[in-house]
Each structure stands twice: as C-alpha cells, then as structure tokens.
Amino acid sequence: MKNQSALSATGDDRTSARAQKAAVRRAQLLQAARKVVFERGLDRTRIADVAAEAGGSQGLAHYHFESKEALLAEMLRVAVDEDIERARQIVEGEGTVAQRLDRLLRLALPIASDDQSWMLWIDMWGSSLRNDDMATAAESLDIAWTELVRTLLQEGVESAVLTCIDPQASADRLMGLVSGLSLRLITSRARFQRTYVLRLVRTAAALELGLEWSDYQRLIQKD
Incomplete structure (x- = not known):
C-alpha cells in the first residue's frame, strides 16, 4: 500500500508539473500575441509570428490554441479582464464618490496618442464588425466599464452626496463621450490634447450631476 501511495503521489506531482508548465507556456503565448498585435494589428497577426515572438514553434502554439482566432480571443479576454480589474480597484478603493468617479474617468482616457491599451481596443472594435469572438470581448469591455461608472453614480445618489436623475443613462452618456x-x-x-479631452469629460460629469464646474472641481480637488 505504501508503494502504491508513493507511486500515486509521484504521478500527481508529474501531472501538476505538466499543468504548471502548460499554464506558463500559454501565458507566454498570450503575452507574445499582445505584443505582435500592437505591432501588426489583429487582422495582420499570424500565429507563426506569435510563436516566433514567444520563442517556440508554430506547432507548439497550435497545441495550446486550436486556431489563431482562439489565441487572439483569449488574449483579448485576458486584456479586458486586466483592464476591468484596474477600474474595479478604483471603484472599491478609498476616497469620496466624486474623487473615485474622477479617478475612474481619468483611467478610462488614453494616456497619450500612442496608448497601447486604447490602440488594442480600437483594433478590437474594428474587428468585431466581422468576428463574433471580437464582438463578445468588445461588448464585455463596454458593459463592464459602464456598469462601474453607474455603480459609483448610484452610490452617490444613495448616500445623498451626489444628485443624478438616472445613473444608468448618465453612465451610458459619459462612457459614450x-x-x-x-x-x-x-x-x-x-x-x-489629453488635457482638453479630460476637461470635456469632467465638464460632462459635472453636468450629469447637476453641478457647476467650480463645484465639481471643489469635490475632486483633494484627490
């Protein structure tokens, strides 16, 4: 019985090691896919390019992902999840509702004209016109961001620190802008300029809350 238990444990260890190795390799391929997409775009990315960037063979890439479409869809899902998690941390973090809302809107905007995340989202939106997987990823990103903005607006209304007639409609308008x-x-x-864009978005946020620009500035000035 002891020998059988030892053999079983050894087999479990080997299975676990193989699973960990496979997970690491998948992560490498996904990271490589994101880099190649930044350089070439979704439509021009080939699975051979991704495999080369990851330092492996095309066959190995196909072992982990049945197709280029499956690889890119998973890469986008991971990127979307990471983006949403950063936003959720702001919503659930410290600060007043107004401060967190402003922080969230700042995060939503591109850092600059070469912001890689936004370049990826724009590429994804374009590809979603012809690809259901891309459309699903794009929609999940849009819905999640809008829901996070709505959550903050609703929190402000319920705590009586903000005035917003329709948090859902306001969130849709703000994220559309x-x-x-x-x-x-x-x-x-x-x-x-990003500074100009940020001013436009902040002005819109103030209007959605029924605030003068100076009042909105006062609410967020300590952030």
Whole structure:
C-alpha cells in the first residue's frame, strides 16, 4: 500500500508539473500575441509570428490554441479582464464618490496618442464588425466599464452626496463621450490634447450631476 501511495503521489506531482508548465507556456503565448498585435494589428497577426515572438514553434502554439482566432480571443479576454480589474480597484478603493468617479474617468482616457491599451481596443472594435469572438470581448469591455461608472453614480445618489436623475443613462452618456473622444485622441494627427479631452469629460460629469464646474472641481480637488 505504501508503494502504491508513493507511486500515486509521484504521478500527481508529474501531472501538476505538466499543468504548471502548460499554464506558463500559454501565458507566454498570450503575452507574445499582445505584443505582435500592437505591432501588426489583429487582422495582420499570424500565429507563426506569435510563436516566433514567444520563442517556440508554430506547432507548439497550435497545441495550446486550436486556431489563431482562439489565441487572439483569449488574449483579448485576458486584456479586458486586466483592464476591468484596474477600474474595479478604483471603484472599491478609498476616497469620496466624486474623487473615485474622477479617478475612474481619468483611467478610462488614453494616456497619450500612442496608448497601447486604447490602440488594442480600437483594433478590437474594428474587428468585431466581422468576428463574433471580437464582438463578445468588445461588448464585455463596454458593459463592464459602464456598469462601474453607474455603480459609483448610484452610490452617490444613495448616500445623498451626489444628485443624478438616472445613473444608468448618465453612465451610458459619459462612457459614450469617453469612447468617442478617446478615438479622436488616438487617431488625431493634429495633436488633439489629453488635457482638453479630460476637461470635456469632467465638464460632462459635472453636468450629469447637476453641478457647476467650480463645484465639481471643489469635490475632486483633494484627490
């Protein structure tokens, strides 16, 4: 019985080691896929390019992902999850509702015209017109961000620190504005400035809350 138990334990250890190795390799492929997509775009990315970037063979890539579409869909799912988690940490973090809302809106905007995350989202939105997996990833990103904004607005209303007639509609309008202005910032060749975009978004947030611009500034000034 002792020998059988030892053999069983050894077999379990080997299975666990193989699973860990496979998980590491999948993560490497996903990281490589994101880098290649940044350089080439979703439509022009080949699984051979991803495999080469990861330092492996095309066959190994196909062992872990049945197709290029499956690899890219998983890469986008991971990227979306990471982005949403960063936003959720702000919503659940410290600060007043107004401060957290402003922090969330700042995070939502591109850092600059070469912001890689936003370049990926724009590429994903374009590909979603022809690919159901891309459309699913794009929709999950949009819905999650809007829900996080709505959650903060609702919290402000329920705690009587903010006034918002319809938190869901306000969240939809704010995120629609963020998406449109961010697209222009990323694609602009005329140096559309982030500071200007942020001012527009903050002004819209103040209007949604029925506040004067100076009152909104006062609520967020200590952040």
